[in-house]
Every structure is written in structure tokens, then in C-alpha cells.
Amino acid sequence: MRQINILNINETNKSILVNDNQSGTISNVHLKVTITQDNVAGFANTFTGDLSECSIIPATDNDYIIYDASESAGFVKTLYGHMNRCYAIGDIYGSESCAMIESMIVPTGSHYNIKECYFKGALENNFSSFNTGIVYYTEGTVLFEECYVVIENDYPYSVGIVAYYSLSGLGDTSDMEIIAFKNCYVYGGIMCGFMGPQNEIVTSLEGLNIYIEDCYAIGDFGLILSLEGDDWIINISNCVCADVLIGNNSDIVIIESNNIININIIKGSILSAWNINVWIAGSNEDYPMLRAFLNIDTSSGDAYETDIWSGYINSVSSPELISNMHAPWGELNGGGDPHIKMLDGTVYTYPHEIGYLTLLKGISDGVDFEISCSARKLTLQERTGVKNVHGNIIKPNTKWLKDFSFFDNVTIKVNNDEYVTFNCIDPKIIDMHVNKLITINNSTNDILGVCAINLDKYYKKSKYFYCKIINIPGLTIVIKSDKTTADINQVSISLDREKYMYHDLEGAMIKQVF
Amino acid sequence: MGGEISIYNEADWNGIGEVTQHITLESDIVFTSQPNNIDLKSYTFDGQNHTITLPNISMESFIDMNYGNIKNLRIDASNKYIKYQRN
Numbered sequence: 001m002r003q004i005n006i007l008n009i010n011e012t013n014k015s016i017l018v019n020d021n022q023s024g025t026i027s028n029v030h031l032k033v034t035i036t037q038d039n040v041a042g043f044a045n046t047f048t049g050d051l052s053e054c055s056i057i058p059a060t061d062n063d064y065i066i067y068d069a070s071e072s073a074g075f076v077k078t079l080y081g082h083m084n085r086c087y088a089i090g091d092i093y094g095s096e097s098c099a100m101i102e103s104m105i106v107p108t109g110s111h112y113n114i115k116e117c118y119f120k121g122a123l124e125n126n127f128s129s130f131n132t133g134i135v136y137y138t139e140g141t142v143l144f145e146e147c148y149v150v151i152e153n154d155y156p157y158s159v160g161i162v163a164y165y166s167l168s169g170l171g172d173t174s175d176m177e178i179i180a181f182k183n184c185y186v187y188g189g190i191m192c193g194f195m196g197p198q199n200e201i202v203t204s205l206e207g208l209n210i211y212i213e214d215c216y217a218i219g220d221f222g223l224i225l226s227l228e229g230d231d232w233i234i235n236i237s238n239c240v241c242a243d244v245l246i247g248n249n250s251d252i253v254i255i256e257s258n259n260i261i262n263i264n265i266i267k268g269s270i271l272s273a274w275n276i277n278v279w280i281a282g283s284n285e286d287y288p289m290l291r292a293f294l295n296i297d298t299s300s301g302d303a304y305e306t307d308i309w310s311g312y313i314n315s316v317s318s319p320e321l322i323s324n325m326h327a328p329w330g331e332l333n334g335g336g337d338p339h340i341k342m343l344d345g346t347v348y349t350y351p352h353e354i355g356y357l358t359l360l361k362g363i364s365d366g367v368d369f370e371i372s373c374s375a376r377k378l379t380l381q382e383r384t385g386v387k388n389v390h391g392n393i394i395k396p397n398t399k400w401l402k403d404f405s406f407f408d409n410v411t412i413k414v415n416n417d418e419y420v421t422f423n424c425i426d427p428k429i430i431d432m433h434v435n436k437l438i439t440i441n442n443s444t445n446d447i448l449g450v451c452a453i454n455l456d457k458y459y460k461k462s463k464y465f466y467c468k469i470i471n472i473p474g475l476t477i478v479i480k481s482d483k484t485t486a487d488i489n490q491v492s493i494s495l496d497r498e499k500y501m502y503h504d505l506e507g508a509m510i511k512q513v514f
Numbered sequence: 515m516g517g518e519i520s521i522y523n524e525a526d527w528n529g530i531g532e533v534t535q536h537i538t539l540e541s542d543i544v545f546t547s548q549p550n551n552i553d554l555k556s557y558t559f560d561g562q563n564h565t566i567t568l569p570n571i572s573m574e575s576f577i578d579m580n581y582g583n584i585k586n587l588r589i590d591a592s593n594k595y596i597k598y599q600r601n
Binding site: 020023 | 551554556561563568572573574575576577578579580581582583584585586587588589590591592
């Protein structure tokens with residue numbers, strides 16, 4: 001039996017702290033409450049000014065910050081201003097409610113920033129309407145940067161960052177307006193990672209540009225749930241999506257439009273639907289890549305002739321992908337098999353007539369991989385020249401440290417000496433894109449092995465895999481060694497919560513190099 | 515404290531009246547009734563990381579501000595009655 005603490009807020013000004021229609025700044029203010037009324041906000045109803053370093057947590061630990069309430073917001077109902085370094089931790093059960101801001105209204109010609117904000121909690125509802133983590137509705141140019149969302153449930157209609165969006169002035173097309181996401185991360189959420197459908201009352205959003213750069217989304221619907229209407233300009237670069245559902249109109253970008261004027265997917269974006277459709281399920285699907293393409297361009301009538309996707313792909317790390325994208329559509333299926341898919345999502349593929357592929361990174365560099373070919377046996381040649389991996393499908397038995405929380409500090413010790421401590425909100429220590437190497441020495445400074453700490457923020461094997469999902473933004477750790485467990489048993493990884501302590505490299509923490 | 519209004523308790527808060535200088539909270543306050551509304555205007559209310567605990571009553575918001583600043587404050591609105599229970 002769950003007990004719900006109820007704060008009864010007078011309807012006059014519909015907030016706990018600041019009266020309606022006020023202005024200024026609110027900084028380093030922390031609210032402990034469970035909002036249980038409709039149309040109520042924690043700090044202010046309508047507020048002009050900036051929020052910074054504020055937070056909201058539930059009245060009771062591990063409970064709701066908004067419970068059984070519609071159109072309520074943890075911080076502000078309607079904000080005219082920026083929001084920086086704010087967070088909300090707790091569950092939401094409601095309708096059209098949001099952990100932070102319900103509406104962000106930006107005057108035409110201006111823009112607001114939401115930077116370094118994060119939400120962690122469940123988004124529950126029984127109303128078939130969205131609940132969101134950061135903002136429910138934006139109007140005008142809003143730039144999201146370094147925002148993190150961890151959605152801890154699988155309810156439908158949960159959206160990580162923005163549910164609805166519109167141009168300022170509801171249709172004023174005089175200025176080019178932008179909704180942009182940069183370095184944002186969304187984990188979970190059954191509907192979509194970043195954006196839901198645009199405002200239902202807007203029939204045309206001509207002039208609105210969507211930029212999604214260096215973003216990661218793990219969830220059934222990837223980056224964008226649905227774009228309806230005409231005249232979208234979507235720029236996706238350096239983005240990674242994982243665990244996007246396949247087979248039910250759930251590709252990375254679901255677009256239902258009569259007139260897609262421009263879609264740019266550039267700079268090596270790794271899109272889960274592509275990987276799943278083409279590289280993993282390829283030989284058993286009828287042109288899955290083509291199907292994804294058709295989702296985009298189905299109404300144009302010239303899907304086989306238009307080259308929208310391939311024309312804008314510019315992948316540095318996997319040039320073979322470009323090659324295949326430019327191949328005739330009828331050859332795509334064959335072109336994607338065999339392949340090598342790296343742990344970081346990069347896919348290396350090569351023609352059938354070439355019997356081997358030398359990896360650009362050696363295994364000792366901390367690169368994990370899986371390799372498959374439906375047609376023939378494969379030989380993996382590591383760059384040191386060792387050939388000892390054979391088979392149609394090779395998946396190294398890597399396991400994962402899991403269940404971090406956003407605030408967990410991770411400490412890695414070598415020979416009982418602290419080597420590094422980091423957490424997910426310390427960018428100075430965590431380099432998401434670089435594998436850190438630890439050399440394991442004994443007392444006489446002999447090198448016993450090399451540990452690669454792969455800080456890989458988007459990868460997970462499967463929703464039903466034992467490692468579940470890495471439920472913090474940006475952290476997976478793999479330790480692997482080219483020595484036996486006994487040689488390096490003085491390495492430990494620990495979290496600051498004792499129950500997740502790992503004191504040896506057996507089992508989940510070790511991966512033997514071939 | 516020169517140039518500032520120092521608040522130590524509920525009575526101090528309710529006696530603020532017209533704000534003509536910055537306000538600092540010098541200790542935690544547990545309100546037993548609805549706090550008086552204050553108009554902060556363009557001044558700063560510095561909670562100095564103290565906590566104000568709101569009463570277990572029907573609440574109204576209680577701060578006006580016109581380009582003012584609220585900072586370093588903790589608000590505990592959790593001490594409320596249990597309305598119902600849910601599985």
C-alpha cells in the first residue's frame with residue numbers, strides 16, 4: 001500500500017512559492033513535494049526569468065513528484081526564460097504533466113536555452129496523453145544542450161524531452177525558427193526519446209528547423225515520434241539510437257508527410273533501425289533498409305529513384321556504409337552481409353569476395369564487436385596477426401556492469417590504489433568517446449595486463465538481455481584483459497553504493513581477449 | 515546585518531512588511547500557518563541554504579517579485595496529510 005502525501009495548493013496562484021506573473025531569477029532553490037493537483041507548479045505559474053541549479057524531489061523518497069495531476073509542472077507552468085543545471089528526480093503519474101516546465105514560450109526572433117538539465121523517474125499515465133521529463137511544450141526557438149533523461153518505465157506516451165512544439169505565434173512563418181538538441185541523452189521511454197508530435201492545432205510548420213546533433217537515445221521510438229504536416233527540415237548528425245523497435249513503424253524518424261523537403265543525416269549517425277534492419281536482420285528481411293526509406297518517402301511515389309538518404313550520409317568511421325548506401329537498392333541486402341558491427345555501433349562491411357577484414361582498431365584498444373555472415377565462415381584477423389576466431393556468428397562473451405544511478409560515483413582501483421573516480425555528470429573525467437586504458441602493474445612494475453574501460457553510453461545488447469539497460473546517461477564499463485583472472489585480480493570497480501561493489505574481475509567484469 | 519533584513523523565524527517573516535532591502539534567512543523556519551505575502555520587488559531573498567517548511571494547510575504562494583532574485587533556499591512541502599492510499 002503506497003501512501004501519498006498531498007499538498008493542497010490554493011487555486012489562486014497555482015504554485016507553491018511565487019505568485020503568478022512575476023519576474024526575476026530563481027537559483028539554487030530546492031523543493032521537496034508531491035504535487036497532486038491539476039494546473040499547479042512548484043515554483044511559479046507564469047514566470048519571466050531564468051531558473052538555475054534548482055531541483056524538485058518527491059515528498060517521500062522514491063515516490064512521485066507529480067501524482068494524479070494533469071497539466072502540472074514541477075518548476076514552472078509557463079516559463080519565459082532559460083533553464084540551466086536543474087534536475088527533477090521522481091515519478092510522474094498524470095496527464096500532460098512535466099517534471100520541470102509545462103510550456104516554454106519564446107518570442108519571435110529570440111531563443112531560450114535549456115542546458116544541463118536532467119530528469120530521472122517513471123512517466124506514468126492512464127490518459128493516453130503525454131508526460132515528459134524536461135518540457136511539455138515549446139513554442140519558438142529552443143535549444144536543448146546536455147540534457148539527460150532517464151525514463152524508468154515502459155508506459156506509453158512518455159517522452160523524454162519535448163512532447164509538443166510549435167512556431168512562435170502559432171504559424172508565424174516570418175522567421176526561421178529552430179528546435180535543437182545537442183549532446184542530449186535519453187534512456188528509456190516507450191514512445192520516443194526527444195520529441196513527440198508537434199502541436200495538434202498547427203497544420204503547417206514551414207520554417208521550423210530541427211537539429212539533433214551528438215545525441216543519444218535508447219528507446220522504442222528513437223529520436224522523434226512523429227512528424228506530421230509539410231515542410232520539415234531535419235538535420236541529424238552524430239546521433240546514435242539503440243533498441244528502436246522494428247516492424248511497427250518505429251524507425252528512428254517516423255515521418256508522415258506529403259512533402260518532405262529536406263532530410264540531412266550526416267557525419268556518421270548510427271541509427272538503430274538501420275543497424276537492425278540492414279545489418280542484423282538483413283538476410284531475413286526484404287530490403288529492410290528500403291523499408292525504412294519508404295517510411296520517409298512513401299507518398300512521393302519515387303522512392304526507388306530519390307536518393308535522399310545516401311546523398312547526405314558522410315560517415316568517416318565506416319566508409320563502407322557509404323558505399324553500400326550508394327549501391328543500387330536491389331543490392332543493399334547483399335551488400336550488408338557479411339558485416340562487422342563494433343560495440344560503439346560502427347558497422348564495417350565488405351564485399352563477399354573479400355574473405356577478411358582487418359579491424360581499424362585492435363581488440364586491445366577496447367573495441368568490442370560482433371561479426372556475422374549468413375553465407376560463409378568468417379575469419380577475424382586481429383591486427384597483430386592472430387587468427388583464432390571462426391564461425392558464422394561471433395559474439396565475445398562480454399558482460400556489463402549495470403544499474404548505475406545518475407549520482408553514483410564509480411571508483412576504479414588498481415592494486416588497491418585508487419586510479420580514477422568519476423560519475424556521469426563530470427565531463428572532465430568521463431570522456432564518452434575515448435576508451436581509457438589502465439595498465440595493470442604488479443609490485444615490480446611488470447605489466448600484467450591492460451584494462452580498457454569503455455565508456456560507451458548507448459550500447460546495450462537487448463532489452464531482455466541480462467544486463468538490462470545501462471540506466472544512466474552515458475556509462476557502460478567494460479574491463480577486459482589479455483591475462484587470466486588470477487593475474488589481475490587486484491583490479492576493482494566499485495560504486496559508492498555498497499550493493500554494487502565488484503571486487504574482482506571474474507564473471508561480469510572480465511572479457512578475455514582472444 | 516547592514517543593508518539586509520535578517521529573518522530568523524516565522525514571526526520575522528510575517529513582520530517583513532514593505533521590502534526595501536535584501537532579505538537573508540538566518541535559520542530554518544517551520545511555518546505553522548500561511549506565510550504572509552511579501553513583495554520582493556527587485557531585491558534578493560537569500561535563503562543561505564536554510565529550509566522553510568510549509569504548513570499542513572491549504573497553501574497559497576507567497577512571494578511577489580519584479581526582477582528580483584530568490585536563491586539558496588530549500589523548501590520542504592512534504593509534511594502533509596495523507597489523502598488516500600494506493601497500491
